[in-house]
């Protein structure tokens with residue numbers, strides 16, 4: 001019997017230059033030169049899965065692109081996906097569409113905080129967590145992640161979080177779950193402890209779960225709202241198919257708010273400003289992703305895990321001055337370059353001008369990011385290997 005099993009080709013190299021991709025088309029502006037191997041922005045070089053492209057093409061074949069309403073099957077596809085993949089159960093009334101998670105976080109800040117209010121973040125962390133509060137006149141307070149040398153990764157400093165909440169009386173904590181840039185899948189007990197601390201101090205938790213569907217081999221992601229009754233009570237969770245299925249440009253995400261005392265004012269704010277109207281191609285792409293692309297996701301994650309192994313082995317053997325934090329989730333690798341002993345300008349010069357690589361500058365991720373770079377390995381192995389060779393040569397040229 002003919003097998004219907006498909007092997008996807010993640011080795012295929014697709015030239016993104018000239019497609020308007022931030023990854024390739026903003027190099028000159030951001031790095032001052034455009035001859036770089038670009039592995040920075042957090043989207044992947046893999047083809048968006050065929051069922052998503054087919055669903056969009058089918059809709060585009062209709063001659064009119066007018067105002068649209070999502071089918072009931074769109075909401076059901078999200079509810080089923082989260083229940084089956086993560087055991088996260090919620091009802092249709094508890095969720096709504098959000099046009100991008102970064103915007104969603106800004107909406108929460110605008111709805112629940114006033115200028116001058118404090119917002120806790122745990123750096124090094126995804127840069128908009130620092131910028132959104134500041135851009136809105138709120139104050140950022142830090143609960144820095146603690147480096148756990150034995151584990152080779154970071155953990156949350158729960159004792160200090162309690163202290164920060166007690167002393168600073170923040171209104172909101174923004175959590176990256178899993179964590180960007182270090183790819184950490186947080187232990188369930190730590191998430192439950194965060195919920196208890198925030199409940200005690202009246203802090204609203206925003207749990208950003210955009211990387212949730214990309215736990216790598218063996219790691220288990222815990223949606224924040226599943227870890228305890230307190231967590232469900234104090235939080236707004238955001239999730240999306242955009243990272244996993246490489247459709248970030250379509251802008252599709254959703255939020256889940258079980259507690260009616262948070263949900264009612266937030267959903268009222270969104271509706272009153274018409275921020276929650278689903279975009280028609282996002283809806284179509286999301287439903288296709290969550291109903292037809294499960295096998296693509298499994299194979300993509302196996303491929304990414306191979307890239308992670310490749311980079312970790314390569315650096316250990318050939319560039320020991322750069323130490324990767326092995327991610328438990330997603331396609332980003334946080335590189336500790338402090339042993340090279342370079343100051344900030346020299347480190348950027350090493351990557352950009354000597355290695356001709358566009359990675360993310362760790363400084364953008366806040367305190368603790370100095371001396372670090374973030375690499376994207378959601379790319380064909382040949383590009384990842386090329387990046388490693390360039391880095392090895394560049395580091396050798398320092399001596």
Ligand SMILES: Cc1ncc(COP(=O)(O)O)c(C=O)c1O
Nearest residue numbers: 042100101102103126176180210
């Ligand atoms: C933790 C995190 N949140 C949000 C985003 C972006 O979300 P969106 O494109 O839906 O605004 C990213 C993208 O890198 C991310 O890493």
